[in-house]
Amino acid sequence: MRILCKFLKWVIGLIVLIVVVVYIFNLHYLVTAVKxxxxxxxxxxxxxxxxxxxTRVVANDTISTPWFVSGSYNKVAPTRDLVKMHEDLKTTAxxxxxxxxxxxxxxxxxxxxxxxxxFFSVSKSIVVAALGKALELGxxxxxxxxxxxxxxxxxxxxxxSLKVIDLARMSSGxxxxxxxxxxxxxxxxxxxxxxxxSVMLSLDIVDLPGKEFVYKSGDTQLLAMVLQESTKQNLSxxxxxxxxxxxxxxxxxxxxxxHKGTGxxxxxxxxxxxxxxxxxxxxxxxxxxxxxxxxILDSVFIQRSISPGLASNPEYGLGWWLVNYNNIDYYxxxxxxxxxxxxxxxxxxxxxxxxxxxxxxxxxDPHSEDLxxxxxxxxxxxxxxxxx
Numbered sequence: 001m002r003i004l005c006k007f008l009k010w011v012i013g014l015i016v017l018i019v020v021v022v023y024i025f026n027l028h029y030l031v032t033a034v035k036x037x038x039x040x041x042x043x044x045x046x047x048x049x050x051x052x053x054x055t056r057v058v059a060n061d062t063i064s065t066p067w068f069v070s071g072s073y074n075k076v077a078p079t080r081d082l083v084k085m086h087e088d089l090k091t092t093a094x095x096x097x098x099x100x101x102x103x104x105x106x107x108x109x110x111x112x113x114x115x116x117x118x119f120f121s122v123s124k125s126i127v128v129a130a131l132g133k134a135l136e137l138g139x140x141x142x143x144x145x146x147x148x149x150x151x152x153x154x155x156x157x158x159x160x161s162l163k164v165i166d167l168a169r170m171s172s173g174x175x176x177x178x179x180x181x182x183x184x185x186x187x188x189x190x191x192x193x194x195x196x197x198s199v200m201l202s203l204d205i206v207d208l209p210g211k212e213f214v215y216k217s218g219d220t221q222l223l224a225m226v227l228q229e230s231t232k233q234n235l236s237x238x239x240x241x242x243x244x245x246x247x248x249x250x251x252x253x254x255x256x257x258x259h260k261g262t263g264x265x266x267x268x269x270x271x272x273x274x275x276x277x278x279x280x281x282x283x284x285x286x287x288x289x290x291x292x293x294x295x296i297l298d299s300v301f302i303q304r305s306i307s308p309g310l311a312s313n314p315e316y317g318l319g320w321w322l323v324n325y326n327n328i329d330y331y332x333x334x335x336x337x338x339x340x341x342x343x344x345x346x347x348x349x350x351x352x353x354x355x356x357x358x359x360x361x362x363x364x365d366p367h368s369e370d371l372x373x374x375x376x377x378x379x380x381x382x383x384x385x386x387x388x
Contacts, residue, residue: 029192030183036192044180045191045336047092047117047356050272054260056236058244058253058271065248065292067276070101076385078106082377089338089370090356092117093275096378097350100283102276104381109356114251116274117354120335123255123271124220126239126281128168128319130227132301133242139230140164150226156204166209167223168318169309173207176218180336187217196258196266200225213313217268220319224267235265246296247280249273269336275352281333282341282350285320306331315366323367325375338370351378 036052037044078086078094086094092111096104107113134140140150143165148154154162158173166172179185186203193199200221224235231238236255244253256270257263271278284290285306289297305318315322320331333341338358342351351374359370 029189029194032192032194033183033188045118045120045269047337047354050116050118050254050256050270054257054263055254055272056234056257056263056265057240058236058255058273059240060249060252060277061245063248064250066250067097067279068101070098070103072103072385073101074104074106076104076381078104079377079380079384081373082381085359085370085373085377086355088357089359091353092356093352093354095275095279095350095352096381097279097283097352098382099348104378105275111354113276114274116251116254116272117339118256118270118272118335119278119333119339119354120269120337121217122278122333122335122339122341123267123269124217125319125333125341126243126271127220127224127227127235127267128305129243129281129284129297130235130238131164131168131223131318132297132305133238134227134231135301136298137231140226143168147222147226150229151201151222153201154205154222155201156206158208159205162205162209164223164226165309165318167219167226168305170213170215170219170316171210171310172216172219172222173205173209173211174216174218174222175204175206176216178216190217190221191266191269194259194263196221196264197225210310213310213316215316220268221266224265228264235267243281243284243296246294247284247291249277249280251277253277275354278341279350279352282343282352285331286343286345286348286350321367323371325372330375332371334371338368340371340374342371342375344375347382349378351375 036049086108092109094106145164147162147164148159162172177185179187182188190196190199200218203218227235251274253271253273255265257265284296285302288299289295289302306320307317308314309317321334323330328344328346331343338355340353353374359368361368
């Protein structure tokens, strides 16, 4: 009995010590992280984590616009290599839209066309699209506007030099470590903290902006804060009004927040939708901002978004990744664990992938191997159709 009492005292003491350390060192976000990831059997954010974290609805219209379905819908079997990829990387949704019609569609792991999942950093492209609309509507004067005009509390040696465009093209000079698996990284804190605005405004601009591309989720979060300050709308409402409703999304989306009610969107991640609806952004950019005869987003802004943001980095535009592969200039949205919306403008193709595991990526190539393989196997499927 004495041994049991000593053990219980030791456990209680340890718990008290952990709680004290968490709050003294401002690590309270780790409690949320443990509850919503580790206790759910995951070591990092995952597709269904929106169920355990606060969200805001991105409303769709009462009248939706379903996709056309190709006469060749699912008539060509996926290649063996593509099937193996889906198995190995635990794909949940794979969609190919060819010339504005769904040509191929497959779902796994109990997903279907309406099942939603977290598309993670795909959200960054949506935030930049919202920037384009805010410019068009005059909420933001120019890409050259100083960020401090909107966020006067921004700090750091180079905070006065930071421009809106620097946030869109990932060249902010922000003090930030892009790490998804370290519990103590700023990325993890931003994902789970309940006061994301305070977290962001506590960070310094430590390097001269506009000089070098460095991928930082914090850049997109600051950009979203600029949008909220300038439009006086939360990001979910703005995207709903100017994109989700006009594009005829069939389902509402969700956007994770730092806290319930009046919280701000975790804009660098966490737009949660299904493959069919998210593909609408691919179509919008493929058609230069025109949606079935209505100009939703300025074509000049879109062209700038899918062109290199910095001459020194041809792989990233404004919110979109860029790659020339087999002499085709692809542009694409991508997110943690291998979420993709890939646009092939030459052949009018859109490829959407949602799943649990990302393909291998080397330090030498900013694009992961699965990107190339998805493109290759879809093209092999199209060639198989032509053979028939």
